[in-house]
Structure formats: C-alpha cells, structure tokens
Amino acid sequence: MFSDRLPEHAEPNALTRALARLLGAGIPIVDLTESNPTRAGIPYPKELLAPLAGPRALQYEPHPRGLASAREAVAADHARRGTVVDPEHVVLAASTSEAYGWLFKLLCNPGECVLVPRPSYPLFELLARFEGIRAEPYDLDYSTRWEIDFASIEAAPADARAVLVVSPNNPTGSYVSAREVERLARLCRLRGWALVSDEVFADYPLDATLDVTAPLTDLATRADCLSFTLAGFSKSLGLPQLKLGWIVAGGPPALRDQALSALELIADSYLSVGTPVQVAAPLLLARGGDVRNAIHARTRTNLACLRESAAGTPACEVLRVEGGWSAVIRVPASRSEEEIVLDLLDRERVLVHPGYFFDFASEAYIVVSLLCPPDIFAGAIPRVLRAVSS
Ligand SMILES: Cc1ncc(COP(=O)(O)O)c(C=O)c1O
Known part of the structure; x- marks a missing residue:
C-alpha cells in the first residue's frame, strides 16, 4: 500500500x-x-513576536524565493557574521529540514546519494529516503578534536552528488576547519559534487581558542564549487516555531544561477513560507540577538x-x-x-x-x-x- x-x-x-x-x-x-x-x-522578550501582526502580513503576494525584504534581512544577518551575501542568492524555506529536501530534489536523481557526516544529526537518513535517495556516511574521527576522515569521503560511491557538512556539527560540536574546506572544495570540483554546509549552530561557538570557529559562511562567496549554505531561525534566534530557514547559493556564477532558477521552480511549487514571518523577518533578526x-x-x-x-x-x-x-x-x-x-x-x-x-x-x-x-x-x-x- x-x-x-x-x-x-x-x-x-x-x-x-x-x-x-x-x-x-x-x-x-x-x-x-x-x-x-x-x-x-x-x-524571550514579551513583544518579540509583535512584528508578525504587521498590516503587510494580511496581503498575500508570494515570491518563490521569498519576499525581497526578508531576503535582504537574511543577507544583512550574514554580514553580522562577517560574510557578504547577495539577497538574490537567498532562497527562503520553512525550515532547514525542508531546504535539505529541496536541495536533494535539485541535485539527485532517484536512487543516487549524498554524503553525510557520521556521527551527526539522525534526520539525514529519513530526509534522504523521503526524496528517494540514499544518505551514505563518511566518518569524523576524534583524536584531540573531531576531524573529517578524507579516506572515507574519497571512497564515496560513484553516484554521490553532494557532500553535506555541519559546522558546528550536532552532536560533536566540531567546526569544519579552513583546511578541511579547501580539501572538500577541491574534491567537489574534481567529482562534480555540490557542497552543502549546514550552519544552523554557527552562532554558538564554545571554544574561544580556536580559529576554526570562523563560520564557513564565506563558502557562498567562493567561485570554485557549487555550494549551498543553510541556516534558520530555529537555532539562530531560538524560534523553531516560526518556521523560517534559508539557503544561500554560491559557486561558479553560471552554475549558481542555474541552481537558483531550479530552486525557484521547486520553491514555487510549495510556497511554504508564511507571509507573517517573512514580513517580520527584518525586525526579528534585528531584535533576536x-x-x-x-x-x-x-x-x-x-x-x-x-x-x-x-x-x-x-x-x-x-x-x-x-x-x-x-x-x-x-x-x-x-x-x-x-x-x-x-x-x-x-x-x-x-x-x-x-x-x-x-x-x-x-x-x-x-x-x-x-x-x-x-x-x-x-x-x-x-x-x-x-x-x-x-
Ligand atoms: C544540524 C541540524 N540541522 C538542521 C536542523 C533542523 O533545523 P530546522 O528547525 O531549521 O529544520 C537541526 C535540528 O536540530 C540540526 O541539528
């Protein structure tokens, strides 16, 4: 059945x-x-959610990538973290979990796979299954810190379409280091993989002595491999119930723009992000600190x-x-x-x-x-x- x-x-x-x-x-x-x-x-400040009731929220004029004002606010929030993001390269989704589903539709044919870190967030397996694809693990090893075991990535199946990194990772709390990003980007170029970077916890560094805690967010500004950075309200503002996440696309401009057009088609088929949260996004991001x-x-x-x-x-x-x-x-x-x-x-x-x-x-x-x-x-x-x- x-x-x-x-x-x-x-x-x-x-x-x-x-x-x-x-x-x-x-x-x-x-x-x-x-x-x-x-x-x-x-x-939580008492009036935090007041912007959801703004009069603009009564109008339904959806844009498949999300309202321009909300995407501009997201880009400004990335600037807070030290990265220049073009609002035109932002696609809003109801959550990062939904964003994963859209990226899997964009990148994989049924039966193909994406590479996911192990140990990590257990939802990847299900999110992949629901799109008719496989989540194949690569390993993180611990000696004095958690690091990517590149041999396990290099041994990836031929039908891999993307590498997912989570920085900092849940639950290991490990950031992907700048050296690891360089190696990953090289592999992605060689194998034709996209690099998906989940940075939902990037606002919560816990080790002041590390230079690896610089968020990977400059991934979106790299022109050498197709990349997608994910973040959202659920962790960055502690507001999972508002349901707003986003994708920032980066990479070689022609390929990135093709990816954005295809993501727009996917997002347009769902239009899942509520208007009130998009209208409120600039104020929520400004006040959520x-x-x-x-x-x-x-x-x-x-x-x-x-x-x-x-x-x-x-x-x-x-x-x-x-x-x-x-x-x-x-x-x-x-x-x-x-x-x-x-x-x-x-x-x-x-x-x-x-x-x-x-x-x-x-x-x-x-x-x-x-x-x-x-x-x-x-x-x-x-x-x-x-x-x-x-
Ligand atoms: C690493 C990671 N990514 C994404 C999510 C999901 O976030 P969202 O609420 O935006 O779907 C979680 C939730 O715990 C998570 O741990």
Whole structure:
C-alpha cells in the first residue's frame, strides 16, 4: 500500500518504552536531551513576536524565493557574521529540514546519494529516503578534536552528488576547519559534487581558542564549487516555531544561477513560507540577538559546569566541543550504551542520548544537551557522571 520511501516500521526501542512508562506513571525526569529552546526556560522578550501582526502580513503576494525584504534581512544577518551575501542568492524555506529536501530534489536523481557526516544529526537518513535517495556516511574521527576522515569521503560511491557538512556539527560540536574546506572544495570540483554546509549552530561557538570557529559562511562567496549554505531561525534566534530557514547559493556564477532558477521552480511549487514571518523577518533578526545571547550564555555556563564536574571523574572524558548546543562524554564501556542510558533513567531519573542515536562508530558515549536550566543541569550532571562511572 505505501511507498518504499518510508522506513520499515520499527518497534519503539527499550529507552523509548522505559521513558513512556515513567512519564505515564507521572514520575518526573530530568531531560538532558532537551533541544527545544522554547522549553528550556530561556527568557524571550514579551513583544518579540509583535512584528508578525504587521498590516503587510494580511496581503498575500508570494515570491518563490521569498519576499525581497526578508531576503535582504537574511543577507544583512550574514554580514553580522562577517560574510557578504547577495539577497538574490537567498532562497527562503520553512525550515532547514525542508531546504535539505529541496536541495536533494535539485541535485539527485532517484536512487543516487549524498554524503553525510557520521556521527551527526539522525534526520539525514529519513530526509534522504523521503526524496528517494540514499544518505551514505563518511566518518569524523576524534583524536584531540573531531576531524573529517578524507579516506572515507574519497571512497564515496560513484553516484554521490553532494557532500553535506555541519559546522558546528550536532552532536560533536566540531567546526569544519579552513583546511578541511579547501580539501572538500577541491574534491567537489574534481567529482562534480555540490557542497552543502549546514550552519544552523554557527552562532554558538564554545571554544574561544580556536580559529576554526570562523563560520564557513564565506563558502557562498567562493567561485570554485557549487555550494549551498543553510541556516534558520530555529537555532539562530531560538524560534523553531516560526518556521523560517534559508539557503544561500554560491559557486561558479553560471552554475549558481542555474541552481537558483531550479530552486525557484521547486520553491514555487510549495510556497511554504508564511507571509507573517517573512514580513517580520527584518525586525526579528534585528531584535533576536537577546535570545541568541541568552542561549549562548546558557550553553557556556552548562559546558563549564560539565567540564568542572568531569575533572573530578577521571573515568569520563568530555570530548572537545567547539560550538553548538550539546556535549559528548566518553564513558566506560563496561556496559552497552543502551544499558547505561536505561540505568541512568531507572536509577537517577535522568534522560541522556546514547551515542548510537547519532551513529557513533564505537561505544560508549553519551550526549547531553547544554540547553537545560543551569540549576537543573548542575544538579543532574554529577549524578550522571557518578552513575556511568560506577
Ligand atoms: C544540524 C541540524 N540541522 C538542521 C536542523 C533542523 O533545523 P530546522 O528547525 O531549521 O529544520 C537541526 C535540528 O536540530 C540540526 O541539528
């Protein structure tokens, strides 16, 4: 009855079942997987969303790439991050997840593949499936920081059409370094791949000592390979419910413009971005800095707390985190990750993500969100570290 694009129906795993049991019984848990800023006690200015009710929002005059005023505001926001972006090279979408779908339609024939980092954000697999294509992993290796294993990219299948990078990556928090970008761009030129750079977390650096934290956003100004930079409100302004993301196209001008025309056709077929959010975009981007700063302060506070707690727990290692909203902890592998996280939930009533959720190549890792309120985080982390070390 239904298409092969859907994954085979999988039974809920043991962690999901255990969580449902506890929540069903009304037992409170500390959720260290929370990635929704609107549920994390971040202060939002009361009048922040007032611009959504502007009179222009009552008029429906869609433009397939998005209203010019909104695209200009997006370009100005990239200037805040230090990159010159032409508003004509911006295409608005309802989210970066939708933008991925559009890029996969643009770049891949059914059955072909895109290269995705591993470990990374688990949604890639599904987004690819829904477009009838494959997400083939390449590896990130950790020694003193997470770096791209270029041998695994060079061994890519012949039907690869694009390389996806996430900078900083979720959940490893690693930026793609300038050296890696050069190598990727060279490979893309040689193999005819597009380079897709997901920079939704680029506003949240966590390691002031690194020069790699300079966002990749100048990718869009490079003329040597076709590139698409993705960002959006959900992380940059902590406003996932407004549903506004975007693509900035870059590369050899003729190819870039062809890509933009094709993206325009795709976007025109959906016109999925609401008018109110586009009308409000300039003011939201201008005023959203307070929320961004509050989230950033939160992630820094929680990371400092985690590092301090872990310093007294030699069995656990907080891996280097350069940016983003999460931290990876290497924990003793005397039990499986599933046993570790189930035990944490059962004994400590604390929920964390197991590394396998993000497809880590080996065990045992747990991933914690840095978004939780600091008092809750500071109360839970020592218990987590004690429990996983025992
Ligand atoms: C790396 C990465 N990209 C994209 C997204 C999705 O963002 P959006 O809300 O714009 O679809 C997420 C969400 O967590 C993410 O982690």
